[in-house]
Amino acid sequence: MLENFPSNENRRRTFLKSLGVLGVSAAAAGPAVTAQESADSATDYHQALRDELTASSRQQKQLPAGSYVYGTTEEAAIDAFSLEGGGTETEIQVDTDAVPITKAERLEIPDASDDPAEYAYRGEITDRSFDEGDLLLAVAYMRSESDDAEANAAFGYRDSDSDGATASGDNFVQRGAAIEPSGEWMRYFFPIEVGAKPAGSDQVPALEFHTGYAEQTIEFGGIALFDYGDSDVSLETLPPYHYEGRAEDAEWREAAHERIEEIRKTDIEVEVLNPGGQPMDGATVDLEMTDHEFDFGSAVSVEHVTGESEDDEIYRETFLENFNRAVVENGLKYPAWEGDWDIDNDATRATLEWLNERDIPTRGHYLLWEEYSNAGGGGMNVDPDQSAAEIEAEISEKIEGHATEFEGQVSDWDMHNHPIWQSNFRDDDELGWDAVDRWWSVADEATDAGLYTNEMGAIGGQWQRSQYYDYISYLVENEYPIDGIGFMGHHQQQYNQMLDVADMIAGFDQFAEFGLPLLVTEFDIEIFDRRNAQDVAVQADYLRDFLTVAFSKEAVEGVLSWGFWADDHWRPTGAYYDSDWSLRAHGEQFLELVFEEWWTDETGETDDEGVYATRGFKGSYTVTAEKGALSGETTVTVDDETESVTVELTPPGKGDKGSKGKGSKGCN
Incomplete structure (x- = not known):
């Protein structure tokens, strides 16, 4: 492949690398701000964020500069947001080199609500307006040490009723609104296509995060909102990215699983014989896969x-x-x-x-x-x-x-x-x-x-x-x-x-x-x-x-x-x-598929004719059988040409019965 050689330089850009290159340079509130104005008005975080999203190395996913909605400092964004509906919020310092943010807020949600939007971390926007169809991109870092932490991002027009409760309208976040924060800081993107403002209303636009799913603690940092209303950009270009057919209930999956069952598996018949060479009924048979036929x-x-x-x-x-x-x-x-x-x-x-x-x-x-x-x-x-x-x-x-x-x-x-x-x-x-x-x-x-x-x-x-x-x-x-x-x-x-x-x-x-x-x-x-x-x-x-x-x-x-x-x-x-x-998440997925979902470990008993029949994935197996003090083992490659597998039982101390432990998943 194009760059597979020892001297290849990894060109991956991360926030940390951007910060190392940029030093103390900073981002402007809008694309036309001068370098001096940028340095005076923005922090490294906002500059690095914009530089990352506008980098030419992003190819088809390169974004225009846009303008920042909640200011160009972490402090300005924190000041723009507040927790509505109860609970407590505390500003904290982020003391880790793993992420480029330095400040965050810790939200403590006291209980679950029938309406998760009851507890909302909200940043109202009162200094600008949006037109229907405008594209925005929200960014936030989040973490939580609560079990099964959950939040949901929303953007829309909001107001308050006489009791001060939130009246929520349509959510204009187009992808990735559901969030399950983990114990480490991770970044999330929320592409937004602004809808129509309710006619005759005084409602204001707001980005908010609904957190009333459970009693939980969630930390938010690095919140930013880009306005691309005057830019030539499409919704598909905004992160996070997706592909058609990803849904768990996508129609193609059933047919694929049926093909796997037909193509990659085969009938396996194990015949167990006693020391006299006669069929042994009631013997316990273990089929332990050791390698796939598929590479x-x-x-x-x-x-x-x-x-x-x-x-x-x-x-x-x-x-x-x-x-x-x-x-x-x-x-x-x-x-x-x-x-x-x-x-x-x-x-x-x-x-x-x-x-x-x-x-x-x-x-x-x-x-x-x-x-x-x-x-x-x-x-x-x-x-x-x-x-x-x-x-x-x-x-x-x-x-x-x-x-x-x-x-x-x-x-x-x-x-x-x-x-x-x-x-x-x-x-x-x-x-x-x-x-x-x-x-x-x-x-x-x-x-x-x-x-x-x-x-x-x-x-x-x-x-x-x-x-x-x-x-x-x-x-x-x-x-x-x-x-x-x-x-x-x-x-x-x-x-x-x-x-x-x-x-x-x-x-x-x-x-x-x-x-x-x-x-x-x-x-x-x-x-x-x-x-x-x-x-x-x-x-x-x-x-x-x-x-x-x-x-x-x-x-x-x-x-x-x-x-x-x-x-x-x-x-x-x-x-x-x-x-x-x-092991990373997609590595876990690889192992789960190859050695769990597409892996055969079966145990059963022989019938009156001394046969145990099942169906398994094609590949190499260790087959063991035992009844009482008698036992036997064999190794076999199972494919469409395999008619049956025979295991001969022997008394203790005779034969070559090996370990019953599970073999290596790989081929060694």
Whole structure:
């Protein structure tokens, strides 16, 4: 992929990084304020917030400057808000480097109310008006140590009746209004499309947070409200971000689950025999799954597979526990293998040996990439000033040498990496498709490993889907030795690459028409900031839905994540594990799906004919049976071809009965 090389610089921008760069610079109340006015009137927090939302790195999600509604200091926003309906509010200092705010208010709600809006933390707006259709964006940090804390954001026109109670109208918050604060400070966004003001009323607009769901304590800080009324911005551009098909009751889910039941599971019949070889009724049978048939793999780092630190040891154990297929992330790329990058070849060989010793099928990344230099993260590392004949010969030699060097150590290769993103050799009139054709032939003759294509932007975003389809069509129609189709599966919020589920399904279905295995080779989901609570939530949901769709499609043979630990991940927000090895929300979702929802551990008894029948996910199992003092065990791979599993019982001290403990979830 584009930036997968050791010297890649992580470009992720967070509030903390913005603050470090900006120092004491500050934001203006509006987009036209001068630098001096900005410095005089705003704090670092507001400047960093605006800079983050207007950064060009946000791509399709870049926002205009807007104007601040509640002032440009934390103190001004706190002064604008008050708790209505009872309870207490106390201003507190925020003493942590984890978030960029310094002040907050702690609200103590005395009891639950039938109307949660009875207790409202409200900021009325009396110094400006809004037109129907104006777009606003509210921002707030929240935390709570109360169990099951809950709040709801609202924006609308408000007034008070004679008793002082709030009369609530329509809520103009469009997404993300429901909030469940946790024990750490997290940021929330609330996009607002202003509705019509009630005719003839004196009501004023207000942002408020309803907190009367329970007796609870909630802290609010960093509240800001952007007014985009005079800007060219769409509601879809405002965070938090969403995708169609995310709802738990979405129609596609039932069909996907039915496909999983049909495609990924099979009938399992266990026959238990007594020491005389006769059927044993009433025997207890335990089916304990140890590995999936489906590939849930990951890229691995040579540095950490061969390293000796405590983190290296955790890295290896975590990989073995969670994944059953591998790809060496950088060590087999030509710039690494030929010494341009600081990756030792002996360490790469040791990495392959370590994986093979543990029966981990390992992919080779890559044989052909139509890039002369290594500037894009890979390439062929060849001199472009050579003649076409020299270039073709050198690349042929590289492909043959690489394929031969690692024959028997890799299960398959990315034969043609990035064929759409980079077509430099095919665009050369003296090389063209003729050279690519010969390179495929060289690879086919040099290795028995499978030959795959590999490209981004088809099932991870879709900006290159049609081109990739046309390319695969050409290979198939011209009888190239293609064994599988790879999709990188990188998803970035700033590039709007979280697909609607219908588009995702359509993509898999389209490429399944070729009758070739489909493999997601480099899966990850990059979000803007792990302090954005709603981004973290959508990341977990998108992982759930992407894996569910992939697992439900018969043509798909696996999903390989492009790393799993934040300290060794090219897009750290996408890693399943944080730097301290704590499991993130989408990592929890990954484990829940792979080792709980899609995992079979069953116990039952044999019938009168000595048979226990059930249905389970295809994969490897340890099957144990016992009755009284008799016991037996076997290991088996269960798939559609498995007719039955036989376990022979033996008396104590005889046979090879192994441990009844649960096997490793991964393949080790």
